[in-house]
Amino acid sequence: MKLSSIGIRRLVLGLLGVVLIAAMVYVVMRAGPLAPIRVTVVQAAEGRLTPALFGIGTVEARRSYLIGPTVAGRVRTVAVDVGDTVKASQLLAEMDPVDLDERTAALDASVARADSAMAAANAQRRDAQARKELAAVNARRYVELGQQNFISAGAVEVRLQEQASADAIVSASDANMTAARQDPQRLVAERAGVRQQRANVRLLAPADGVVTSRDAEPGSTVVAGQAVLRVIEPSSLWVKVRLDQARSAGLAAGLSAQVVLRSNPGRAIAGKVARVEAVSDSVTEERVALVSFDQAPASLSVGEIAEVTLSLPSTENAVLLPNAAIKRMQSQTGVWVIDAGALRFVPVRIGQSTLDGQVQVLDGLKPGTTVVVHSEKDIGANSHIKVVDSLAGRQP
Amino acid sequence: MISLAGRDILHSWGKFVLTGIGLGLLIGVTLTMADVYRGMVDDARTLQNNSGADLWVVQQDTQGPHAESSSLRDDAVRGVLGLPGVARAASVTYLTMQVQRAAAGGVASARGSEDDVRAMVVGFELGQPPEPDYLVAGRHITRSHNEAIADVRTGFALGERIRRHDYTVVGLTRRMVSSGGDPMVFIPLKDAQEAKFLKDNDAIVNERARTAANPSLNRPGVPGLLEAIQASQANNRNVNAILVQVQPGTDVESVAEPMRRWKHLEAFTREQMEEILVVKLIATSAKQIGMFLVILAIVSAAIVAFIIYTMTLGKIREIAVLKLIGTRNRTIAGMILQQALGLGLIGFVVGKISATVWAPVFPKYVLLETGDAVRGLVAVMVICALASTLAIRIALKVDPAEAIGG
Numbered sequence: 001m002k003l004s005s006i007g008i009r010r011l012v013l014g015l016l017g018v019v020l021i022a023a024m025v026y027v028v029m030r031a032g033p034l035a036p037i038r039v040t041v042v043q044a045a046e047g048r049l050t051p052a053l054f055g056i057g058t059v060e061a062r063r064s065y066l067i068g069p070t071v072a073g074r075v076r077t078v079a080v081d082v083g084d085t086v087k088a089s090q091l092l093a094e095m096d097p098v099d100l101d102e103r104t105a106a107l108d109a110s111v112a113r114a115d116s117a118m119a120a121a122n123a124q125r126r127d128a129q130a131r132k133e134l135a136a137v138n139a140r141r142y143v144e145l146g147q148q149n150f151i152s153a154g155a156v157e158v159r160l161q162e163q164a165s166a167d168a169i170v171s172a173s174d175a176n177m178t179a180a181r182q183d184p185q186r187l188v189a190e191r192a193g194v195r196q197q198r199a200n201v202r203l204l205a206p207a208d209g210v211v212t213s214r215d216a217e218p219g220s221t222v223v224a225g226q227a228v229l230r231v232i233e234p235s236s237l238w239v240k241v242r243l244d245q246a247r248s249a250g251l252a253a254g255l256s257a258q259v260v261l262r263s264n265p266g267r268a269i270a271g272k273v274a275r276v277e278a279v280s281d282s283v284t285e286e287r288v289a290l291v292s293f294d295q296a297p298a299s300l301s302v303g304e305i306a307e308v309t310l311s312l313p314s315t316e317n318a319v320l321l322p323n324a325a326i327k328r329m330q331s332q333t334g335v336w337v338i339d340a341g342a343l344r345f346v347p348v349r350i351g352q353s354t355l356d357g358q359v360q361v362l363d364g365l366k367p368g369t370t371v372v373v374h375s376e377k378d379i380g381a382n383s384h385i386k387v388v389d390s391l392a393g394r395q396p
Numbered sequence: 397m398i399s400l401a402g403r404d405i406l407h408s409w410g411k412f413v414l415t416g417i418g419l420g421l422l423i424g425v426t427l428t429m430a431d432v433y434r435g436m437v438d439d440a441r442t443l444q445n446n447s448g449a450d451l452w453v454v455q456q457d458t459q460g461p462h463a464e465s466s467s468l469r470d471d472a473v474r475g476v477l478g479l480p481g482v483a484r485a486a487s488v489t490y491l492t493m494q495v496q497r498a499a500a501g502g503v504a505s506a507r508g509s510e511d512d513v514r515a516m517v518v519g520f521e522l523g524q525p526p527e528p529d530y531l532v533a534g535r536h537i538t539r540s541h542n543e544a545i546a547d548v549r550t551g552f553a554l555g556e557r558i559r560r561h562d563y564t565v566v567g568l569t570r571r572m573v574s575s576g577g578d579p580m581v582f583i584p585l586k587d588a589q590e591a592k593f594l595k596d597n598d599a600i601v602n603e604r605a606r607t608a609a610n611p612s613l614n615r616p617g618v619p620g621l622l623e624a625i626q627a628s629q630a631n632n633r634n635v636n637a638i639l640v641q642v643q644p645g646t647d648v649e650s651v652a653e654p655m656r657r658w659k660h661l662e663a664f665t666r667e668q669m670e671e672i673l674v675v676k677l678i679a680t681s682a683k684q685i686g687m688f689l690v691i692l693a694i695v696s697a698a699i700v701a702f703i704i705y706t707m708t709l710g711k712i713r714e715i716a717v718l719k720l721i722g723t724r725n726r727t728i729a730g731m732i733l734q735q736a737l738g739l740g741l742i743g744f745v746v747g748k749i750s751a752t753v754w755a756p757v758f759p760k761y762v763l764l765e766t767g768d769a770v771r772g773l774v775a776v777m778v779i780c781a782l783a784s785t786l787a788i789r790i791a792l793k794v795d796p797a798e799a800i801g802g
Contacts, residue, residue, distance in 0.1 A: 009406050016413060024745050027752040054539040226619040244540040247522070283471070283633070284586075307542070323538070324531040324567065330644055331483060357535030357566070375530045376570055391532035392548045392568050 036386040039375040041338060046367045047320045049360050051352040053248060053310040057241035057291065059261075059302055061232035064212070067203050068227045069095045075216050075228060076201075082214050086205040086231060093228050095201035100194055107191035114184040121180035125173035128166070135159075135166035209233045212302065237300050238274060238293065241308045242286040249352075250312045251276055257291045262305045270294045273310060315352055319361040325373045326350065326359060335365065336372040336379060343372070343381050400718075400727060401734035404711070415703060416739050420746020426689070426696045427751040427772055433685045434763040439577040440673040444666065446572055447526040449639035450648050452664040453485075453655055460664060461490045461636035462575050463672050470589070470635045472661065479654055481646040486524030487635040489588040492574070493517045495550065495581055496559040513550045515581045516574035519588020525639045528582060534567035540584050547572045547579035563587065575677050577760040585635070593632035603629060693775075700743070700776070701783030704736045708787035715791045716799035729788045733781065740780035744773050 028034060074096040080086055139159045146156035209231040216228045239259055243251060253276055258268040270293075277288040291308055325335050326348075334347040348364035365371070372379065374391050405412050443462070453476055455466040468487070476485045496512040520526055522537055528545060534554045537543045544563035546552040552565045563583055572580040583591070595603070604626055608614050614622045640663075642651050652663035664672065708715075718728055748769055755762040 006406055009409050013406070013409055013413075020742070020745050020749075023749050027749050030752075054541070056541050221616070223617055223619065244522075247540060323536045324534065326536075327529065331641075353538065355538045357538055374532050376532060378529050392570075 034384075036384045037376050037379055038388045038391055039372045039379065039385045040390060041370050041387050042322060042325065042373050044319050044321055044361070044365050044367055044369045044371055046317055048317055049315045049320065049352055049354050049358055051250070051312045051315065052355045053243055053251060053255075053312065054355055055241040055243035055248075055286075055289070055308050055310070057239040057259075057306050057308050059237055059300055059304045059306060060240045061234075061302055062236035062238055062290075062292075063207070064230060064232040065206050065209070066227040067092060067206070067229045067231060068222060068225055069203065070200060070224055072221070072223045073098070073201065074221050075218050077218055078214060078216070078228065080211050080214075080229065082211050084211045086209055086211060088205055088207050090205045091202055092205055092211070092231075093203040095203070097198050097201050100198040100201070103194045104191060104198065107187055107194060111184050111187045111191065114180070114187055117183065118177070118180040121173065121177045125170070125177050128169040128173040132163075132166035132170045135163040139163040203228060205231060207231075207233060232302065234300070235296070237296055237302065239271070239291040239306050239308060241289045241291055241306075241310075242281070242284070243289065243310075245280060245285045245287055248287045251287060251289060251310070253289075255310045255312065258309045258311070259291060259293065260307045260309075261297075261300075262307075263299075263301075268309075269297060271308075309355065312352075315360055318351060319365050319367050320358050321361055321365070321371060322373055323353060323357045323359045325371050335361075337365075338370040338372065338385075338387075343379060343383060343385065345381065399734075400723075400731040401738070404714075404731065405735065405738070412735075412739070413742075415707070416742035417746050419700060419703060419739060419743035421750055422696050422699060423743050423747030423772070423776060424750035424754075425747075426692050427747055427768070428754065428762065429685070429689045429692050430768050430772070431751060431755060431762045431764050432758070432760075433682065433689055434765050434768065435758075435761040436577065436678055436682055436685060437674055438763045439573050439761055440575045440678050441670060442571055442573055443575050444670050444673055446528065447488075447639055448529070448641065449525055449669075450642045450666060451640035451652055451655075452669050453638035453640055453659075454636070454662050454664070456660050456662050458662060459672050459676070460662075460669065463677060466636050467634040468636070468638065468661070470585075470633045472659075473635075473638050475659055476638050476640060476655065476661075479651065479659075481642050481651040482640055483643040484524060484641040486521040486639055487585060488521075488526060488637050488639055489519035489585060489592055489635045490574075490637075491517045491519075491588065491592045492578065493581075493591070497552070497556060514578050515547075515550050516576075516578045517581045517583060517588060517591065519583055519585040519592070519635075521585050525641060526582075528567075528569040528572055530569065531567045532570050534565070536567055537582070537584060538566075541587055543584065545569055545582040547581070549573070549579035550581060552581075571761070573761065575673050589632065589635070593634060697775075697779045700740070700779050701786065704732075704739065704780065704783040705787050705790075707735070707739075708732055708784075708791055712791070712794055713799060716794050716796050719794060719796040720799045725792055728791055732788050732791060733784045736780040736784035736787070737777060740776045744776045747772075747776075 076094045076096040078093040080090075080092050086092060139162065142151065142156045142159040145151045146153060210233075211229055212232050213230040214228075215230065216222050216226070222228060241257075251273070253273050255273045257271040257273060259271050260268050271291045272294065273289050274292040275290045277290070280287040289310075291310075321335065326333060327335065327345075329345060332347050333350055334345050337344045337346045346364055346369075349362040351360035351362045353359040372385075375385075376391060377383075379385065452460055453468075453472075454460040455468055458464050458466040460466055470487050473485050473487045476482060493515060494512045495515045495517070518526060522540065527536065531545070532548060534545070537545060542563055543566045544558055545567040546558075546565050546569070548568050548570050552558070552568070554565055554568065556565050557563065558565065558581065563581075569580075569582075572582075574580060607626055607629065608622060613625050638661075640651070642648055648665045652665060655661050655663040715728060752764060755764060
């Protein structure tokens with residue numbers, strides 16, 4: 001009885017020892033340097049890529065107008081407010097004309113006066129004409145009398161002189177008449193000039209559009225060229241997209257675009273690259289492209305941020321890999337390949353890539369090769385690995 | 397010959413096993429403390445290793461973004477790239493941020509929610525260091541805005557959105573931490589510059605109003621001046637450091653020299669940066685943990701010694717009987733020593749297992765080093781042996797008459 005009790009104790013102790021040693025071995029193998037690095041793998045497959053470019057842009061108006069006076073002055077009235085829709089040549093605002101109206105009235109009076117002056121000149125001319133005719137008749141009669149020696153030669157000469165004077169007076173009144181006729185023309189032209197100046201202080205809409213800002217209120221003084229109102233053409237809105245220079249290969253006019261506005265992240269609006277700017281931004285290292293909407297949404301606001309994805313044409317058939325598989329080792333790009341259970345670093349040449357992380361392998365890899373994608377740690381050629389389905393998180 | 401130690405253990409095996417386990421848990425705590433210390437040092441090193449940089453270029457007369465504030469213009473990297481021996485160079489920005497999961501619909505939950513994680517946000521140029529070398533899920537960043545790679549410790553899952561600028565998590569990585577052990581979130585450099593230097597909307601609006609109220613900046617006769625000033629206030633093109641990889645076979649110091657001399661920048665090699673990160677940054681907290689470790693080790697050693705001592709004292713009558721029947725002193729000493737060493741071994745194994753089991757539960761990284769384990773084993777055995785000598789002395793001094801007297 002005693003012996004069997006000791007036997008049981010020995011058995012229990014031995015079992016405890018075995019459990020402890022097994023736990024120790026498990027712990028040493030699972031944690032620490034001897035533990036295998038868990039990795040996920042993918043079979044390299046052939047396929048086509050549809051690469052895309054991604055950029056951030058702002059909604060801008062292709063045509064926007066700054067409406068202001070051409071000379072310094074004070075704003076008298078502003079007829080429209082922000083958000084108003086305006087028609088071409090509608091009155092938007094008016095500058096204070098100061099004395100332009102009075103000058104017009106003065107010129108109106110001057111023109112009337114010039115007409116009167118012309119009538120007076122006409123009457124004077126008629127008077128001179130009458131005198132001239134009388135002098136001519138008198139002179140003819142005296143010359144005849146003088147030839148018959150009824151009167152002295154002196155009396156004849158007086159009449160002749162009177163006739164010459166009357167002729168000269170007619171010429172003078174002719175000239176006077178012409179001058180009086182030109183005066184109203186000058187005054188009418190002058191009055192037209194003042195009226196144009198008067199029209200110039202009325203600020204009109206240059207095109208159909210929407211008022212986006214009202215920068216000066218009645219009574220405020222603005223300098224020449226300063227804006228009183230800003231108007232844009234809503235039909236001309238487009239998106240100015242900035243793309244990272246390093247990731248803009250293939251950018252060209254005509255590419256189809258998907259525009260996602262910040263105000264409506266769930267909806268992509270179709271568009272097209274209307275223009276690629278010839279000058280890119282050297283400070284931000286970005287290229288600029290302008291994307292117009294196929295059909296502009298109704299409620300677009302200028303300055304709104306938009307995410308723009310440009311689709312490039314599909315590539316040729318090639319081996320595809322997820323970009324997480326691509327590693328760099330001492331300035332060499334390559335992938336870790338599992339070859340008969342052993343790890344091998346294979347340098348590859350990378351082509352284009354898509355936004356969802358697929359990379360085209362131009363050469364260095366055959367389809368069907370098993371490639372390491374994710375790993376718990378950096379792996380080397382001698383790493384002890386264990387292939388699992390996923391390491392962490394949900395798969396995309 | 398019959399094993400006295402074995403017989404004694406069999407006799408009171410429950411007591412022996414329980415003592416061993418208790419001792420083991422104490423050793424486990426001590427080992428864990430050592431692992432915590434190692435983890436802390438490793439956190440400081442890992443930042444340097446993960447960056448993949450041979451040289452850290454920072455603002456002149458500073459010690460880099462992790463030790464103090466360092467800011468450079470983001471075009472300084474072009475000058476650095478032109479220097480001989482430089483293979484790759486890239487600007488990088490670091491900022492510590494309380495990252496929040498965006499609630500459904502993209503709106504961040506209210507301030508102070510339990511959902512936020514302290515993280516170090518790294519802004520990097522895509523495809524350049526310090527892009528993480530390996531991912532555990534997802535993919536690398538492909539869009540130049542609004543995408544992020546997060547460390548698994550942040551708790552983010554793929555496809556989740558991070559607040560403020562709505563970054564989408566597209567990849568997960570592991571062991572990417574700041575020198576303080578905060579997990580990292582990688583985002584494109586331009587987004588990081590915005591997040592770091594751009595103020596919130598209210599501040600921007602206030603700043604605009606303040607500028608507009610300044611008569612010397614808002615002159616009526618100069619249209620456009622105010623707009624120009626406000627535009628220049630809104631952008632900031634600074635970064636914190638430039639990471640440089642030198643061409644293979646180039647002496648790093650010879651690349652760093654011209655940067656210090658001619659570029660008016662400060663450059664740190666790998667070793668210098670590690671010195672800053674490990675020796676300077678975590679110096680006090682590491683010493684704090686180290687001190688605690690030392691005290692814990694001393695206390696553990698004392699407890700081990702006392703346990704073995706009291707265990708022997710409890711058997712004093714049996715030892716007296718042994719002496720009475722003429723057992724040799726060597727045999728008695730051997731019994732006590734064997735028991736002490738056995739206890740130490742069980743304690744160590746239990747301690748190692750428990751330390752490994754609870755290590756992943758710690759919020760910060762705990763590094764289990766094999767070297768530490770071996771050192772721990774040797775230390776436990778030596779302490780047990782020393783403690784048993786104390787017990788052996790008592791046992792040998794026992795008067796055999798006590799067996800009858802007592």
